[in-house]
Amino acid sequence: MGVLKRYGEYLPVTEKTPAVNLEEGSTPLVNLERIGSDLGVDLWGKLEGCNPSGSFKDRGMVLAVAKALEDGARAIVCASTGNTSASAAAYAAHVGVPCYVLLPSGKVAMGKLAQALIYGAHVIAVDGNFDRALEMAREAATERGFAIVNSVNPYRLIAQRTGAWEICEFLGDSPNLHVIPVGNAGNISAYWAGYKEFRGMWKIKGLPKMMGFQAAGAAPLVTGEPCPNPETVATAIRIGNPVSAELARSAVAESGGEFNSVTDEEIMEAQKILAAKGGIFAEPASCATLAGVFKLKREGRLPEGSSVVMILTGNGLKDPDAALSQVGEPTRIGGTMEELMEVLRP
């Protein structure tokens, strides 16, 4: 029913806030039995790729855009590795407000670029990485009086907490481990706030350990210092200087969790396994979660029988190039039944 409708009474929504709604949120939480039983855990995937623009960004964007409208903003602006821009462009189109998006040139997955363009945003390709594009977007917002809808906008993280509430409502408690990809570090912070708040309001017993996974080539929260030239196949989390680093550090510390990194090879292997043994096609950044769970298992640090929720942040269809680069070709045949029978072997 849309995040503002379902959770409006727990969000900063007033009678003046426009009821923006693309039916975001309420995403499936799927039990991944085949993979979980191999690992000896109760493994769940939260399918954030089922949101209207195909990523978790829609949860927070709906409130950020509603508030921008309420405040009379002339336009919205953001920098993005792809998903924030797709989401911002979708909501801007839905409500009819101009949208400017700054993207790191040549480093955004094809599907996300197509989304921003088809939704009618002004798309600006910046010769620089995401971190630089974000600095520029922030300055431009101040200069022009536009609403910035990156996660520096507080409404984004406030509404992203709804993901944690949905998980707790569905499971009846929090999971033991919450496993999440980390880029600009907003989502892990929002989930932690969401779990704590849910415990206060609805009296669940536990809180999860927050396990944040970064790509090895863009892992400032693992190394402890900014990464000037982030590089990874998981372009969504190709970020060297996360804006919400401090919030994310406290989430991990308070929960007794950790930051860790996974290589591009591990991410792509996990993408294949999630698809072929789970039936879920998630984009590479999202698969840093499963790669991380495998790493914990290898290191003997995945407690037997624990419940593990992975936030599968974005839809695999956004980045078909990444998937195609690691699978074989289709089996080709002419149009005869003999040839078909030849290849239909069990």
Ligand code: F0G
């Ligand atoms: N997964 C996906 C698919 C993402 O698009 C992002 C961030 C993350 C994980 C990391 O989330 O930044 O809250 O730690 N994408 C942003 C964007 C940066 O511009 O779309 P985070």
